[in-house]
Amino acid sequence: MNKSNYNHKTRLSATVIAILLGMSGFFNHGLFEVLQGNKATNGFYIEAIGETHRFWLYGTEGAFTLIPNFLITGIFTMLVSCAIIIWAIKFIQTKHGATIFLLLMILLTLVGGGLGHIVLFLPTWAYATMINKPLDWWEIKLSESVRKVLARMWMPMLVLTSLSWLIVMELGIFGLVPNQTNPEIILNITFGFVLLTVLLANLTFISGFARDIEERSFQV
Structure with a gap:
């Protein structure tokens, strides 16, 4: 690793978001797949949350699996999710860290x-x-004045990204929205928070780049 090019805020952003992705795999899918027990999936497309453990109409958490058994699928999902979390914390900054993260997410x-x-x-x-x-x-693309503004936004953006994805996780399982019981509206709100998370994540990384550039300039 080239110390002079090591971007601390970029690494922290990637670590936090990767951990959240691992958590959603574990809690929103793997756990509920295990709860469905030792039975066949009857196809590649599955509903991770079965009718017995479902909290709202669209709280099914659809998924794809190559493993034709709910219990084994759930165990594998939880193991891979844990591997993603560990990798995010310990190794995502290594030479092939991002590539291994991608392969784990595909798996x-x-x-x-x-x-x-x-x-x-x-x-x-x-x-x-x-x-x-x-x-x-x-x-080059971010002027000094823009970089200074973005650099100050990095931590708030990371916090907002995390909160938004946690809301996505909650909605995926429980569908709890204050003063709202219409499942169609709740589903649209869920999709809205998914898109919001993606937008915030992009802003987080770009502001993280600005922060890393500013800190490197200060050190120089």
Whole structure:
């Protein structure tokens, strides 16, 4: 790892979001797949949350799996989710860290870890590839005044991204929205928070780039 190109805030952003992705795989899919027990999935597309454990009409957490058994699918999903969390904490900044993260997320998708997370893990992987690279292009494109504003936004954006994804996780399972019981509206709100999370995640990484550039300039 080239110390001079190590982007701390970019790494922290990738770590936090990857942990959240691992948590959603574990709690929103793997846990409920295990609860469905030792029975056949009857196809590649499954509903991770079965009727017995469902809290609202659309709280099914659809997923794809190559494993034709709910119990085994759930165990694999939980194991891969844990591997993603550990990798995010310990190794995502290493030479092949982003690539391994991508492969683990693809594996999670293939063993019942969900489908909606694809719109978040792909940009997270792309940004994570910049952890140990110079940010010259971003330094050119972001003027000094813009960088200073974005740098101050980094932590608030990371917090908002995390909260937004946690809300997605809650809605996926429980569908709890204050003063709202219409499942169609709740479903639309869920999709809205997924898109909001993706937008906030992009802003988080870009502001993280700005913060890393500013900190490197200060050190120089």
